[in-house]
Structures are given as C-alpha cells and as structure tokens.
Amino acid sequence: MTLQHLNEIDLHLLETMNFGNDSLFADGFALATTCGWIWILFYVALAYLIIKNNETTLQILLAFGAIAICLLLTDTATEYFIKPAIGRLRPCNDPTIMQQVHLAGNHTVRSLSFFCGRAAAMMGVTIFIFLLVRNWLLSLSMLCWTILCGWAEIAIGLHFPSDILAAYLYGIVIACIIYIIYFYLYLKISPRLNYISTQYTKTGYSLTDINVVICTLLFSVGAAILYGIFLTTHI
Numbered sequence: 001m002t003l004q005h006l007n008e009i010d011l012h013l014l015e016t017m018n019f020g021n022d023s024l025f026a027d028g029f030a031l032a033t034t035c036g037w038i039w040i041l042f043y044v045a046l047a048y049l050i051i052k053n054n055e056t057t058l059q060i061l062l063a064f065g066a067i068a069i070c071l072l073l074t075d076t077a078t079e080y081f082i083k084p085a086i087g088r089l090r091p092c093n094d095p096t097i098m099q100q101v102h103l104a105g106n107h108t109v110r111s112l113s114f115f116c117g118r119a120a121a122m123m124g125v126t127i128f129i130f131l132l133v134r135n136w137l138l139s140l141s142m143l144c145w146t147i148l149c150g151w152a153e154i155a156i157g158l159h160f161p162s163d164i165l166a167a168y169l170y171g172i173v174i175a176c177i178i179y180i181i182y183f184y185l186y187l188k189i190s191p192r193l194n195y196i197s198t199q200y201t202k203t204g205y206s207l208t209d210i211n212v213v214i215c216t217l218l219f220s221v222g223a224a225i226l227y228g229i230f231l232t233t234h235i
Contacts, residue, residue, distance in 0.1 A: 006162070010160050010161055010162045011097070011160075013154075013160075013161040014091060014097075014101075014154065014160055014161055015100075017151065017154045017155060017161065018091070018101060018102050018154055018155055018157055024232040025228060025229065025232055026104075026155060027104035027155070027156070027231070027232070028104075028227075028228035028229060028230070028231035028232040029152075029224065029225060029228030030104055030151070030152040030155040030156045030228075031104050031152075031156060031228065031231050032224040032225070032227040032228040032231060033148060033149050033152040033224050033228075034149070034152050034153065034156065035224075035227070038220055038223055038224050038227065039220050041216055041219065041220055042145075042213070042216050042217050042220045044216075045212060045213045045216035045217070046129065046213055047064075048209070048212070048213075049133070049205065049209050049210065049212070049213050050063045050064065050132075052206070052209055053204060053205045053206055053209060055190075056189075056190070058189050059186070059189065059190060062182060062185055062186060062189070063132065063182070066128065066178050066179070066181070066182040067125060067128060069178055070121070070124045070125060070128055070174060070175055070178045071121050071124070071125070073124075073174050073178070074117060074120035074121040074123075074124045074167075074170065074171050074174055075117040075118060075120065075121035076117070077117075078115060078116075078117030078120055078167070078170075079111070079117050082114075082115065083111065083112040083113070083114065083115075083117075084112065086112070086114045086115075087112060088112055088113045088114035088160075088163075089112065089113055090109060090111070090112065090113040090157075090158055090159065091113070091157050091158070091159065091160055092109070092157040092158060093110065093113075101157040102155075102157055103156065103157045104155065104156035104157065109158055113158075113159055113160060113163050114160070114162070114163050114166065115159075115162075115163045115164070115166040115167040115170065116150070116153055116158075116159045116163045116164050116167040117167070118149070118153070118167075119146070119149065119150045119153060119159075119163070119164045119167035119168060119171070120167035120168070120170045120171040120174070121171065122145070122146045122149055122150075122171070123146050123167065123168045123170075123171030123172060123175070124171035124172070124174050124175040124178075125142075125175070126139070126142040126143055126145075126146050126171075126175075127171065127172050127175035127176065127179075128175040128178060128179055128182075129142060130142070131175070131176075131179040132179070132182075132203065132205075133201055133203060133205045133210065134201045134202055134203045134205070135201050135205065135207070135210050137210070137214060138210050138213060138214055141214050141217055141218075142217070145217060145221070146168070148221075150164040150167075150168070151164075
C-alpha cells in the first residue's frame, strides 16, 4: 500500500467523520469534550485512586512522576518537536480541502496537525493506568473516553484521522516504556506484592475506589453532553 493510498483512506475517513456534518448536537458535544475543565473531576478521581492505594509518599510520587513524564513525552514533545518536524497543516488550514472541512462553531487553531498531542497524552495515560491498576472495566472506560475525545478532534475539523491514530500508537509506546522504568524503580522501593482478593486488583488497587473513578468518568461524560446541548444554542 503506497503513501498515496494511505492519504486517500485518510481523506475518506475525514469526509465520513467531518465533511457535511450538520448536526448541531454533534458539534456541541464535540466542542464540549475538548474543554479541559469538563474532565477535572475525573482527573481528581484518578489522583485519589493513586494516593489512596499506595502506602508510602515515595510510591505516590513515583506514580505521579511517571504520569508527568508520560505527559511530557507525548503532549509537550509533540507540540515542540514532532509537529514542527512534520509540518502538516490542520484540515481547517489546508488550502486543498479547507473549504470542505466542517468547523464546529468556527473553531480554528493555527498550530500544526501531525500528530495530535492531546490524543497521544490521553492514550499514554490510559495505557499507563491499565498497567498500573490492572482492572479491565476501568481500562475499557478510559479507552472509550480516549476514543471519544479523538473523534471530537476530527469532528470539529482540527485533525485528520491519521493524526489521531498515529498519536494513539505513539502514546501506547511511550506509556509502555515509562511503565517498564516505573516498575523497575517500584521494585527498588517496595516489595513485589500480588494481591489475591476479590476486593483488590492483583496490583493492590481497591475495586471500590476504582468504581468511584468509573462513576466520576461517567458523570463527566454526562456533564459534557449537557454542556454540548448548551453550546448548540451558541454555535
């Protein structure tokens, strides 16, 4: 498969997910999911999960440090190094297709497109939390959240589908590397524990606390839906 064929597939997917989108609710919901403050409560719940289920300050700092490095190597590195090196224009700024791109709320950004640092960061955190906590329900919930936010970036005309897919793959690789380093350092400061309990995951995370995070995520999605409905009256 040639690069031209891949580009044609990319444009076809963009056409399917963005061109001709005349749904005000889809526009509002997509814009709402890109608002960082919508997810603040969810981020707090994740922090609560880590703090409550690690026994020492060093363990907590190690987990937060790993997540911070993951964010640094995904979102920040993408913005300052990868995007300038690739130089791909966003769909809304690409002169060959910009007239066809549907812009939700005329929302435009002048920065470059490939690849989406936000999507890379979200996938990176999702994979790291999956490896850290080892709970399939939480992991599936966060994966759906990541995919939803990736769709939103395409729906509002800021990214090509390939931007999101490449970001996901990059985020997965970075998260796995960071977790290997984290786990090595964790074993240096803590005994290797294997919890055998119906109340905890095998890495020692309380299922009750995990359920709190999942419920918080669902609440945040609900808030995004309501805010999206509100935004439909202002688009």
